[in-house]
Amino acid sequence: MAEKIGVYVCHCGTNIAQTVDCKRVVDYASALPNVTVAREYQYMCSDPGQDLIKKDIKELGLTRVVVASCSPLMHEPTFRRAVEEAGLNQFLFQMANIREQCSWISENKERATEQAKSIVAAAVKRVEFQESLDVKKVPVNPNVLIVGGGITGIEAALQIADSGKKVYLVEKEPTIGGYMARFDKTFPTLDCAACILTPKMVSVGQHPNIELLSYSDVIGFSGYVGNFTARIRRRAKYVEEEECSGCGLCTEKCPVSVPSEFDCGLGKRKAIYRPFPQAVPNVPVIDKDHCLYFTKGVCKVCQKFCPRGAINFEQKETYTDLQVGTAILATGFGLFDASKVKQYGYGRLPNVITSLEFERFSHASGPTGGKILLKNGQMPTSIAILHCIGSRDTNFNEYCSRVCCMYSMKIAHLAHEKTGARVYEFYIDIRAFGKGYEEFYKRILEEETTFIRGKAAEVTDVPQTPAEKGKLVVVAEDTLLGIVRRVPVDMVVLSVGFEPRKDTIETARIFSISRSQDGFFLERHPKLAPVSTASDGIFIAGACQGPKDIPDSVAQGAAAAANALSLIDRKEVTLEPTVAFIDEKSCSGCKICIGLCAYNAITFDETKKVSKVNDALCKGCGVCVAACPSGAIEQRNFTDNQLLAEVESICATGK
Amino acid sequence: MEFSYYPGCSLEGMNKAYDKSARLVSKELGIELTELNDWNCCGASAYMSIQELRAHLLSARNLALAEKEKKDLAVVCPACLTTLTKSNRYMGEDPKLRRTIASALKAANLQYLGTVKVRHLLEVIVRDIGEQEVKAKVSRPLSDLKVAPYYGCQFTRPFGDFDDKEFPVMLDTLLKWLGAEPVNFPLRAKCCGGMLMTTNEPVGLGLVKSLLDCAAQNGAECVATICPLCHITLEAYQGNVNKRFATSYELPTLYFTQLMGLAFGFNRKELGINEELISSKHILAKHVEAV
Numbered sequence: 045m046a047e048k049i050g051v052y053v054c055h056c057g058t059n060i061a062q063t064v065d066c067k068r069v070v071d072y073a074s075a076l077p078n079v080t081v082a083r084e085y086q087y088m089c090s091d092p093g094q095d096l097i098k099k100d101i102k103e104l105g106l107t108r109v110v111v112a113s114c115s116p117l118m119h120e121p122t123f124r125r126a127v128e129e130a131g132l133n134q135f136l137f138q139m140a141n142i143r144e145q146c147s148w149i150s151e152n153k154e155r156a157t158e159q160a161k162s163i164v165a166a167a168v169k170r171v172e173f174q175e176s177l178d179v180k181k182v183p184v185n186p187n188v189l190i191v192g193g194g195i196t197g198i199e200a201a202l203q204i205a206d207s208g209k210k211v212y213l214v215e216k217e218p219t220i221g222g223y224m225a226r227f228d229k230t231f232p233t234l235d236c237a238a239c240i241l242t243p244k245m246v247s248v249g250q251h252p253n254i255e256l257l258s259y260s261d262v263i264g265f266s267g268y269v270g271n272f273t274a275r276i277r278r279r280a281k282y283v284e285e286e287e288c289s290g291c292g293l294c295t296e297k298c299p300v301s302v303p304s305e306f307d308c309g310l311g312k313r314k315a316i317y318r319p320f321p322q323a324v325p326n327v328p329v330i331d332k333d334h335c336l337y338f339t340k341g342v343c344k345v346c347q348k349f350c351p352r353g354a355i356n357f358e359q360k361e362t363y364t365d366l367q368v369g370t371a372i373l374a375t376g377f378g379l380f381d382a383s384k385v386k387q388y389g390y391g392r393l394p395n396v397i398t399s400l401e402f403e404r405f406s407h408a409s410g411p412t413g414g415k416i417l418l419k420n421g422q423m424p425t426s427i428a429i430l431h432c433i434g435s436r437d438t439n440f441n442e443y444c445s446r447v448c449c450m451y452s453m454k455i456a457h458l459a460h461e462k463t464g465a466r467v468y469e470f471y472i473d474i475r476a477f478g479k480g481y482e483e484f485y486k487r488i489l490e491e492e493t494t495f496i497r498g499k500a501a502e503v504t505d506v507p508q509t510p511a512e513k514g515k516l517v518v519v520a521e522d523t524l525l526g527i528v529r530r531v532p533v534d535m536v537v538l539s540v541g542f543e544p545r546k547d548t549i550e551t552a553r554i555f556s557i558s559r560s561q562d563g564f565f566l567e568r569h570p571k572l573a574p575v576s577t578a579s580d581g582i583f584i585a586g587a588c589q590g591p592k593d594i595p596d597s598v599a600q601g602a603a604a605a606a607n608a609l610s611l612i613d614r615k616e617v618t619l620e621p622t623v624a625f626i627d628e629k630s631c632s633g634c635k636i637c638i639g640l641c642a643y644n645a646i647t648f649d650e651t652k653k654v655s656k657v658n659d660a661l662c663k664g665c666g667v668c669v670a671a672c673p674s675g676a677i678e679q680r681n682f683t684d685n686q687l688l689a690e691v692e693s694i695c696a697t698g699k
Numbered sequence: 700m701e702f703s704y705y706p707g708c709s710l711e712g713m714n715k716a717y718d719k720s721a722r723l724v725s726k727e728l729g730i731e732l733t734e735l736n737d738w739n740c741c742g743a744s745a746y747m748s749i750q751e752l753r754a755h756l757l758s759a760r761n762l763a764l765a766e767k768e769k770k771d772l773a774v775v776c777p778a779c780l781t782t783l784t785k786s787n788r789y790m791g792e793d794p795k796l797r798r799t800i801a802s803a804l805k806a807a808n809l810q811y812l813g814t815v816k817v818r819h820l821l822e823v824i825v826r827d828i829g830e831q832e833v834k835a836k837v838s839r840p841l842s843d844l845k846v847a848p849y850y851g852c853q854f855t856r857p858f859g860d861f862d863d864k865e866f867p868v869m870l871d872t873l874l875k876w877l878g879a880e881p882v883n884f885p886l887r888a889k890c891c892g893g894m895l896m897t898t899n900e901p902v903g904l905g906l907v908k909s910l911l912d913c914a915a916q917n918g919a920e921c922v923a924t925i926c927p928l929c930h931i932t933l934e935a936y937q938g939n940v941n942k943r944f945a946t947s948y949e950l951p952t953l954y955f956t957q958l959m960g961l962a963f964g965f966n967r968k969e970l971g972i973n974e975e976l977i978s979s980k981h982i983l984a985k986h987v988e989a990v
Contacts, residue, residue, distance in 0.1 A: 385865070386863045386865045386866030387865040387866060389885075439864070502865070504885055504886075505885065506885050506886055506909070506912075506913050508909060
């Protein structure tokens with residue numbers, strides 16, 4: 045029996061109708077084989093528009109529907125729902141894109157109309173071959189995996205745990221806290237970073253619903269939305285977490301001192317150490333590379349002094365598998381390596397430091413106890429802060445790191461407050477975009493910080509005048525005055541930008557998510573789905589998605605938590621049935637498809653010697669379909685006869 | 700290792716010694732330089748800013764000639780390096796420019812497909828020849844000769860992906876292989892003032908002075924150059940600097956190839972070291988045996 049097809053051409057206001065003669069498209073479609081009805085309407089996506097379709101399905105007994113309007117990304121779900129509500133399977137519907145792929149890219153009405161006709165004809169041809177497909181439902185495991193214990197991960201973990209759901213928080217370092225734990229003050233309010241962060245860290249440590257796995261990495265992640273398995277490697281701390289009371293005696297007695305990573309190498313730590321006093325968990329770890337017992341086989345002083353016998357040199361790394369329904373990646377960022385920009389002399393000229401090093405100097409529990417000091421132990425009388433180091437620079441990262449303008453001004457304030465030094469800011473543009481930020485900028489201006497609009501060209505110790513002798517001279521073109529300025533100072537702070545972490549590629553691979561051109565994780569939609577990824581059930585939050593300040597990171601952490609909770613509370617999720625399937629009779633068992641599948645969705649059936657697709661894991665990308673040398677794989681709703689019908693029609697009508 | 704060799708205009712005149720020493724040390728290291736037949740002006744100097752297309756055409760003709768030889772092009776003048784590389788890149792990236800140039804070349808029965816690489820001899824020596832082979836040729840190390848390594852503005856900027864663009868170090872590396880001691884010379888890639896001498900001499904002299912100050916303060920006994928213009932400017936204008944600023948500089952300037960030649964055991968005459976304006980005799984007598 046021939047199909048009864050309804051075709052609906054949308055004007056999209058003037059978006060389509062201005063360039064496409066919709067009336068002619070409708071007349072053309074009415075005459076196509078098997079088309080029972082063709083109509084046009086101003087907004088097909090509106091309720092009256094959808095009602096047209098529903099009414100025709102019921103009254104005319106339509107068996108197939110084509111809507112010619114915008115991209116399926118916009119309204120395919122809308123029309124699928126409408127069709128389903130009228131009693132037709134949603135996969136018996138096809139969308140013809142005559143907006144993005146026709147009216148918007150054409151200026152010639154005649155040609156656009158012909159093109160629209162061709163696109164509609166192809167959809168009509170294709171829809172005839174489409175089949176009813178059933179949508180599968182699977183239950184959602186309510187446990188959540190959060191990767192990264194910086195402020196973003198902490199916020200997400202607390203939001204979810206407070207709602208009564210179980211959270212596994214995995215952190216690479218011995219403690220949570222991330223970069224924020226290393227900052228002195230936060231802009232624009234100048235709250236002490238630790239004062240607002242550590243209560244949250246303690247809450248994480250004590251929360252009954254949060255299982256904190258510090259000093260651990262996610263090394264594998266498989267499954268599908270609602271039902272993931274995460275493989276975790278727990279590195280050996282050589283300290284039994286349950287036994288340790290965090291008294292700190294071991295650290296006190298340890299005879300080995302090495303540069304502290306937490307202090308950017310400016311201060312020292314012991315071989316058994318906590319990165320900082322308020323660490324959570326409050327359990328030290330032994331640095332195997334420097335511990336005398338591990339390097340020379342002697343010492344064990346920590347073990348002797350530990351009152352609870354918590355030191356265990358025999359501890360081994362362990363592996364655990366966690367069952368979770370959703371995952372939130374809050375893996376944070378890396379900092380640009382300032383030594384790459386040779387003209388600023390970082391690593392070559394003493395007293396050229398990075399902004400993070402300044403934070404550590406300024407921090408009360410930092411290596412100088414909060415004093416800003418030069419290498420010779422004296423206080424600087426003049427300080428220059430250089431913006432955009434590694435950012436907005438075609439030689440390094442083209443993007444703006446967003447936070448540096450603001451933290452540079454915070455540094456200006458702290459530097460001035462602590463040393464009385466004259467402070468200069470060399471900037472390209474001031475980007476004070478957030479709430480209270482412009483006001484903070486004004487405040488810093490009033491504190492007599494000298495703002496010089498010009499990216500520093502170089503920092504040199506070669507004097508040209510007696511006043512420059514023994515100083516660091518910042519050379520920049522002052523673009524407001526149109527002159528080259530040479531400003532001699534005692535200390536230069538390089539405001540280094542954000543970069544994707546070095547392990548971003550590996551993390552993206554483990555979780556099968558994409559990265560954007562700048563290397564950060566890619567969100568599903570830059571505006572409308574900022575914490576979702578292309579993989580259902582995996583969310584991203586904070587600076588792993590792109591440079592972000594603390595308020596934005598916290599907001600994203602909470603947003604990702606809400607996304608995860610919404611999924612959990614749905615209790616079950618639907619799986620798209622547009623997956624690949626293998627015709628066992630044609631499969632030669634070559635396994636090419638298995639190696640190509642990015643989602644590990646294909647396995648090999650050893651008894652039948654054929655490949656098999658796991659419907660739940662398949663994302664319908666189509667790679668295996670294209671690669672199969674024997675043509676044994678097809679994808680539902682993208683079958684050969686459907687695609688060929690579409691292509692043949694375009695070849696016959698298109699120009 | 701074979702290259703077409705593009706000496707450039709200055710090596711035929713004022714900088715003959717650079718040409719002489721470059722050919723000599725290349726031969727010693729097994730780099731076969733064959734002078735490009737019928738080469739013309741590279742298109743540098745003021746040409747590029749006034750008649751850009753014509754400058755590209757000049758450059759492209761040289762590249763087309765080199766392509767005919769099926770060899771990469773070795774140059775020693777950083778201005779030639781920059782201009783030839785620029786035309787090479789622009790033709791690759793801009794189809795319109797490529798077509799315009801192609802039709803001009805056609806009139807001269809030439810064509811350019813874009814296969815030639817333009818290399819500076821210093822980069823070839825440091826990266827392709829390498830430490831082991833250079834050191835093996837050193838028969839008379841320049842023991843502890845304190846040298847200011849001077850790269851000038853154009854060696855790595857803007858196209859020098861082979862070294863740090865703002866703070867190149869390749870010459871330092873080579874000098875160490877020769878037994879010399881490169882001194883801290885932060886002005887290594889700064890302007891020599893050469894282009895300013897005819898239009899604004901006071902500014903140009905100021906730049907030369909800051910270079911000399913920096914070299915002297917860091918204990919340099921001579922300056923090693925890789926650019927003909929830097930070389931002439933530093934050498935020929937020292938007298939004017941001394942007059943204007945009441946200084947008394949007599950800092951010898953030597954091409955990096957001359958220093959290499961010395962270390963390889965060639966005599967001063969072969970390397971054109973007797974031709975310089977400021978004698979290096981005294982420092983070489985101190986550090987290099989039997990020159």
